[in-house]
Amino acid sequence: MTGSDAQNLARSATKVRTLADLAKIAGVSPGTVSRALAGNSLVNAKTREKIEAIAREHGFRPNQMASKLRRQKTGVIGVAIPLGHDVRQQISDTFFMTLLGHLADELTEKGYDLMLRRVIPAQDEDWLDRFIGSGMVDGVIVIGQSDQFERIDDVADGYLPMVVWGNHQEGQRHCVVGSDNRLGGKLAAERLIASGAKRLAFLGDTQPIEFAARYAGAKEVAKKLGVSIRALPTHLAPDRTGEEIAAHLGKIEGEIDGIFAATDTIAVTCLKELRDRSIAIPSQLKVVGFDDLPISSQTAPPLTTVRQDIAAGAKGLVDLLLRRLNGEDTESLVLPPHLIVRETA
Amino acid sequence: MTGSDAQNLARSATKVRTLADLAKIAGVSPGTVSRALAGNSLVNAKTREKIEAIAREHGFRPNQMASKLRRQKTGVIGVAIPLGHDVRQQISDTFFMTLLGHLADELTEKGYDLMLRRVIPAQDEDWLDRFIGSGMVDGVIVIGQSDQFERIDDVADGYLPMVVWGNHQEGQRHCVVGSDNRLGGKLAAERLIASGAKRLAFLGDTQPIEFAARYAGAKEVAKKLGVSIRALPTHLAPDRTGEEIAAHLGKIEGEIDGIFAATDTIAVTCLKELRDRSIAIPSQLKVVGFDDLPISSQTAPPLTTVRQDIAAGAKGLVDLLLRRLNGEDTESLVLPPHLIVRETA
């Protein structure tokens, strides 16, 4: 590889770091180099080729920071994950992480980079303003409203390019993409009741508004159909969930015959606890989850659950954000959840 | 809230966007404002307070891009996830996503931001150089070597601040943090054999070097103990894994009595397929996984597996990277995996 060696030598000999360096070698002005590399301007084809060749040879890449400063845009979208209720929640929450993966795909495809920031609002009042005002991002996607609904709503008034994954409330001011949690809750309760359950329980934290909406939907159906329902507070921190569920089950065993879990993660843990207690599913107790994670089809027995379309959600978030970056004031997007019937209810 | 209103009015009336704007209001020079806000310089206490007050009142934040340009550092660490073998692999790979979560925590704690980029090397030869040369990041963490070992190794020669999650090879040039996959493979095989298995199979793709090392470790033990072992190629794409495993099982049912799955994700799917075929675990067939994901303790039966310490891995990655940012040429870090005995072997 003599050619390659020579090239490497040349590369290290004359270090080309700036447009100006390259311009000197090419015998043109920095401006011309800039235009040539940008490709879109009116540069002579031959000049452009020559400049491109030199750039390639020296492995030159224009400094992004200078470029971004000058052009007043970063090409970066900030993705914030506020950890409000359970600090350790989302670390292992497959749902959020999968959403993040899809977001990364969508943004990459549209030519944006993704800056990830996990924030703990309790320790940092100012997280959203800081993120937005940092000048590092052109727009922001917030994954999960957590307990920050008010703050997000306030910021939304003065900052257009922000889209939030979460629940849609009547009269809210920020643009949100998310499933119809209330409807999902209804679907779950309907299924449980249709399977014969008469004393329901909701397993999960009812503080976050997404979960509150799921519970509310289930309650509405239960009420209409004359069935009881109660909430059993359960956290999402992976090391606590198991014990909490066990405690609940110990206390109320026999008092309920249908469980609506706030997420599949909780449902899966619940299934295991029930298995350990040799409670037959679904004959003795019915279970419905929420999310339809990949694991959910592989539990024993396979989990009946309410599916959220994560890919569509990510696409929606990015799509709306890009439109907002163009100045459009978009409406929220509410996605319909779907009941996936398997064997637990 | 009249005070607040007045403040808002003032805020919108005189828009303070730059140091210079603020300097004019404060009646000092931009340089002084810069120093005052940076906090670390020799600015008169009273001046500083006044400047800080004005900044707070107007919600002023210095432009990061300008700052980064001038200081020649970004405070951003790039995290790249190359998708080499299965493009859709990591989207749902809990392990990588959890690692990412921990990385975000660690980096945040150290005052760095995290820029996430998912790359498909097959479509983008130049991904690593582009990321590094973009001028957007001070350093890079690569999650998974995928099939990019050579490329990463090449880049490592000329670029210090890079750390990679993956497998450590004899004589490699890039700094890596990862589990001792070979040892993990040994532990798994030993356990299977100790449980009575005599005809082993490795379930997974043997191309990625992490998996190859796991398989190699298992093979070594099998050979030493006079036990057979074969590889059953299985992809990680969630929608294909199931079928592939089913096909394998259909073909070789009865010919094997011990399965070492390359990851817990595969093991969980495998468990389900075995359940569907009413194969008794562990009496008829023993299974050992790799990773010890949260789900793994909740399968039926609970999965015996080899644990990787994700949190320690993330800490190691960040720690080594920061030292490299200080110019130190660090050694690789190999973490010992641990066998977690549950009920599948």
Add this chain to the structure above:
DNA sequence: TTTACTGTTGCAATCGATTGCAATCGGACT
């Protein structure tokens, strides 16, 4: 030969914060 025009290129200002160096001021000391 002059005028007009088109296609390229160079010049220089600009984005906004940082920082080395020089200037200034008040006070202390001789």
Add this chain to the structure above:
DNA sequence: AGTCCGATTGCAATCGATTGCAACAGTAAA
């Protein structure tokens, strides 16, 4: 009163790419 010192502050260059405008060359038309 004159000199010196330390604490602050201002000045101006700098980071590197972008871009409006002017300048230029070359060609075609008059």
